[in-house]
Amino acid sequence: MTKAEYWAGIQATVQCIQEKGFDTGEPVEYAGGLYAIPLNSSADADEATEDAMMRAHDSCFRKHAASLENRYIESMALSGEEWEADYRDMIDCLEAAGVSGIKVGDLEGVVGEAVYGNDEAQDCLQAHLFKLFRGVNAE
Numbered sequence: 001m002t003k004a005e006y007w008a009g010i011q012a013t014v015q016c017i018q019e020k021g022f023d024t025g026e027p028v029e030y031a032g033g034l035y036a037i038p039l040n041s042s043a044d045a046d047e048a049t050e051d052a053m054m055r056a057h058d059s060c061f062r063k064h065a066a067s068l069e070n071r072y073i074e075s076m077a078l079s080g081e082e083w084e085a086d087y088r089d090m091i092d093c094l095e096a097a098g099v100s101g102i103k104v105g106d107l108e109g110v111v112g113e114a115v116y117g118n119d120e121a122q123d124c125l126q127a128h129l130f131k132l133f134r135g136v137n138a139e
Helices: 003-019 047-064 066-076 080-096 108-115 119-133
Strands: 028-030 034-036
Touching: 003 034, 003 047, 003 066, 034 066, 047 066, 066 119, 080 108, 080 119, 108 119
Parallel strands: none
Antiparallel strands: 028 034
16 A cells, blocks of 8 residues: 555545535545544534534445555555564653653553653654554554
């Protein structure tokens, strides 16, 4: 799965939401290359309109991008030496952000607790999250 294929699914999701009558912002890249689609609603939108907008988003995302996103995440998973090298890069980043004590192989929850409340360290975790913790080595 390429980023271009995933991006095409995101673009199709945006178009689908807009075709259902709702306004979106430009997709925003986050967490290691994934995208969020901001939904724009007016200040006077009622709860029913907000709910309909969320249902449109969810429906369009499931139809056009959900499986692509899952495959894209799986395609980023590293193995063996690549995984260990990336983990060491994350540790270096965390240490530069003032977090110590993380070892190669620590589970996501351990790292998550260590970075809690430290924005710079949380950015380090986010940059490596899917490559280290969402693939075959996530166990």
